[in-house]
Amino acid sequence: MIENNLFRSMDMIINESGILVYVIDLESYKIVYANKRCEEEFGKNIVGKACFSILQKDKATPCEFCSLQNRSKNLGDDFEWENVNPINNRHYIFHDRIALWENNQKVKIKIGIDVTELHLLKKALIEEKDNAVKSFEALLNATIEGIFIFDRDKKCKLVNQVASNLMLYDKDEMIGMSALDFIAPESVENVKNYMKNSVQEPYEATMLRKDGSRFVALLRGNNVVLAGEQVRVSAIMDLTKRKEYEAKILKLAHYDILTTLPNRVLFKEYIFRAINRCKRTQEYYALLFIDLDDFKMVNDTVGHSIGDKVLIEAAKRLKSSIRKNDVVARLGGDEFVVLVETNNTDENATMNSVVKVAQKILQRLQEAYHIEEHTFRISASIGIKLFNDDVLDMDTLMKYADSAMYNAKFGGKNRFEFFNPEIQHLMEEKISLTNRLREAIEKGDMVLYYQPQVAYGEDAQIVGVEALIRWNDSQKGMIPPAEFIPLAEESDLILNLGDWILNEACKQIKIWSCDTIKNQWRVSINVSSKQFEENDFVEKLEKILIKHEIDTKLIMLELTEGVLIQNFEETVEKLHRLKNLGLSLSIDDFGTGYSSLAYLKKLPMDELKIDKSFIDDLMNDENDEIITQTIISIGQKFGLKVIAEGVETEAQRDKLLAIGCNFFQGYLFAKPTKAELL
Numbered sequence: 001m002i003e004n005n006l007f008r009s010m011d012m013i014i015n016e017s018g019i020l021v022y023v024i025d026l027e028s029y030k031i032v033y034a035n036k037r038c039e040e041e042f043g044k045n046i047v048g049k050a051c052f053s054i055l056q057k058d059k060a061t062p063c064e065f066c067s068l069q070n071r072s073k074n075l076g077d078d079f080e081w082e083n084v085n086p087i088n089n090r091h092y093i094f095h096d097r098i099a100l101w102e103n104n105q106k107v108k109i110k111i112g113i114d115v116t117e118l119h120l121l122k123k124a125l126i127e128e129k130d131n132a133v134k135s136f137e138a139l140l141n142a143t144i145e146g147i148f149i150f151d152r153d154k155k156c157k158l159v160n161q162v163a164s165n166l167m168l169y170d171k172d173e174m175i176g177m178s179a180l181d182f183i184a185p186e187s188v189e190n191v192k193n194y195m196k197n198s199v200q201e202p203y204e205a206t207m208l209r210k211d212g213s214r215f216v217a218l219l220r221g222n223n224v225v226l227a228g229e230q231v232r233v234s235a236i237m238d239l240t241k242r243k244e245y246e247a248k249i250l251k252l253a254h255y256d257i258l259t260t261l262p263n264r265v266l267f268k269e270y271i272f273r274a275i276n277r278c279k280r281t282q283e284y285y286a287l288l289f290i291d292l293d294d295f296k297m298v299n300d301t302v303g304h305s306i307g308d309k310v311l312i313e314a315a316k317r318l319k320s321s322i323r324k325n326d327v328v329a330r331l332g333g334d335e336f337v338v339l340v341e342t343n344n345t346d347e348n349a350t351m352n353s354v355v356k357v358a359q360k361i362l363q364r365l366q367e368a369y370h371i372e373e374h375t376f377r378i379s380a381s382i383g384i385k386l387f388n389d390d391v392l393d394m395d396t397l398m399k400y401a402d403s404a405m406y407n408a409k410f411g412g413k414n415r416f417e418f419f420n421p422e423i424q425h426l427m428e429e430k431i432s433l434t435n436r437l438r439e440a441i442e443k444g445d446m447v448l449y450y451q452p453q454v455a456y457g458e459d460a461q462i463v464g465v466e467a468l469i470r471w472n473d474s475q476k477g478m479i480p481p482a483e484f485i486p487l488a489e490e491s492d493l494i495l496n497l498g499d500w501i502l503n504e505a506c507k508q509i510k511i512w513s514c515d516t517i518k519n520q521w522r523v524s525i526n527v528s529s530k531q532f533e534e535n536d537f538v539e540k541l542e543k544i545l546i547k548h549e550i551d552t553k554l555i556m557l558e559l560t561e562g563v564l565i566q567n568f569e570e571t572v573e574k575l576h577r578l579k580n581l582g583l584s585l586s587i588d589d590f591g592t593g594y595s596s597l598a599y600l601k602k603l604p605m606d607e608l609k610i611d612k613s614f615i616d617d618l619m620n621d622e623n624d625e626i627i628t629q630t631i632i633s634i635g636q637k638f639g640l641k642v643i644a645e646g647v648e649t650e651a652q653r654d655k656l657l658a659i660g661c662n663f664f665q666g667y668l669f670a671k672p673t674k675a676e677l678l
């Protein structure tokens with residue numbers, strides 16, 4: 001009774017649990033028991049049927065075969081297999097066990113669990129993975145880089161289209177190839193080293209295509225875990241284009257576009273190397289600085305595009321005048337440089353060979369240039385600096401060659417000149433003096449001295465003064481104008497200085513205007529040629545006069561003959577405008593220049609100043625006496641006041657008085673001095 005109840009409960013559990021249970025007789029392979037779930041699943045009355053009938057016919061899984069083929073009849077043996085019900089597509093996992101049934105009959109008890117949901121979940125996961133792989137591949141193909149995925153053995157597992165395009169292999173061909181198969185032999189060692197790192201910095205390597213051609217690429221590899229597997233993802237970027245651009249940029253930075261010669265930057269590199277080399281060998285190099293003479297004229301007369309063609313031609317000629325190991329470069333404009341390697345340690349021998357090079361260059365450059373319908377002849381000036389040690393840096397070498405070139409120009413052009421340290425020294429002095437002068441003008445270190453001019457009538461009296469500039473230098477003391485006026489004229493500083501002198505003289509006149517005697521003094525002011533030639537000289541001067549409210553009668557401008565005969569028409573017109581302002585005009589250093597009566601007649605002058613040089617020898621040199629006499633009589637004829645300067649002795653004064661000169665300036669009367677001391 002109890003047993004019966006127990007069986008019924010068991011039966012109920014087996015039937016209601018949702019588990020499939022059936023039993024196969026291992027003799028007949030017939031189903032001897034099936035629970036309710038089994039009948040629901042495989043159809044009623046399956047008990048007594050052959051076991052195969054409930055198996056899916058077309059999709060019998062290997063497990064089921066295995067289960068069947070496993071003919072083991074050993075008690076307690078277990079199998080597990082999976083099956084699908086073809087009618088409802090539900091999945092089961094069966095567990096088989098050999099056991100003893102009623103009558104000691106050997107049976108296989110099969111217990112199936114419905115794993116359909118689990119199966120669906122698995123399927124979804126697989127699909128998701130497939131999609132992920134697809135997206136991953138899409139991603140790979142969207143990059144600009146070629147992507148390779150290698151397995152642990154560095155065998156290619158996957159590549160993108162770019163990689164295939166770059167390497168000229170089909171994608172399929174690449175699978176299974178070794179990573180190093182894509183690398184050119186010369187880069188293999190390098191790449192191997194980089195591959196040791198799990199994450200690489202990008203580096204460059206030469207790649208080897210299927211057809212054997214090569215290209216430089218930027219590479220970067222990373223070890224990553226992809227879908228549970230450790231792989232190496234390598235990205236490569238083709239640098240061919242970039243290398244081309246870099247080469248172009250390098251060329252732009254190092255070569256002159258017009259002539260295609262090396263430019264200053266690259267040339268300096270060559271000099272740098274030469275300096276380093278001769279340090280070892282003591283062999284001389286020659287640096288030639290070449291400047292075409294009057295090239296500006298070509299540009300100005302026929303235009304820049306023809307000028308450019310002349311430069312291109314000149315560059316060609318220079319190139320053809322030198323040997324293979326020598327370098328010619330264009331610094332800019334019409335300036336070229338040549339570096340000559342002499343392979344010589346003897347200075348004289350070097351000079352001789354360099355002279356030949358320089359002569360050849362001058363010769364070649366001088367030949368006629370036929371450009372379009374024009375024919376030109378252009379010469380050049382060359383400065384040469386030799387060096388065979390590293391005592392001088394390249395900037396100094398260039399500077400010296402340049403300064404020698406300047407001397408060649410100064411010496412008449414179409415010539416060469418070796419660097420001369422003495423001339424260089426003078427030039428440097430000049431430059432530094434000019435700089436100091438500029439500062440001195442700004443700092444207010446300039447002073448105006450005044451030297452009285454005396455008139456002889458009944459008695460001698462001061463009627464005017466000449467303003468003479470001095471530079472009061474804190475180190476050198478008073479520097480006389482002869483040392484700095486020419487410099488100031490060369491550098492245009494004379495214009496600032498001239499303005500300062502005019503203003504200063506006006507201030508002094510203003511101060512003297514309160515003095516009953518000095519308010520009559522006329523102040524002579526020296527005007528340099530550059531100052532006078534300025535287009536707005538008259539306007540500027542007028543402004544200054546107005547600013548200081550000066551009676552213009554009190555100013556006399558001293559101009560030299562040289563200034564007056566240049567652009568004669570313009571000068572005459574300018575002088576008239578000055579006269580119209582009420583100013584007086586004097587010809588300074590009269591007799592030393594082109595004194596011509598013809599021009600004197602047309603100039604609206606008031607005074608002639610006999611140059612000191614005639615006065616100096618007045619007592620000894622008869623010629624000087626005659627010249628002085630002539631000047632005085634010319635002055636009288638033209639109604640001009642004549643003044644003698646540099647009068648140092650009473651004898652000179654008396655002689656001058658005797659021949660009709662009544663106005664004097666000179667140490668006999670007073671030296672130039674500060675206004676306060678007058």
Ligand code: C2E
Pocket residue numbers: 451467468469480481482485501526527528588589612645646647648665666667668672
């Ligand atoms: P300069 O215009 O012929 O000036 C006359 C020069 O002769 C002055 O020299 C003066 O000091 C000098 N002198 C006058 N009497 C005697 C004398 O009896 N014996 C000797 N040995 N010398 C005498 P300084 O001042 O040295 O000026 C030299 C030159 O510098 C001037 O020659 C003039 O060309 C230029 N200069 C001077 N001051 C100025 C200026 O303010 N502006 C410009 N543009 N040039 C100036």
Ligand code: CA
Pocket residue numbers: 466526558588
């Ligand atoms: Ca003067």
Ligand code: CA
Pocket residue numbers: 588589609611612645
């Ligand atoms: Ca003079």
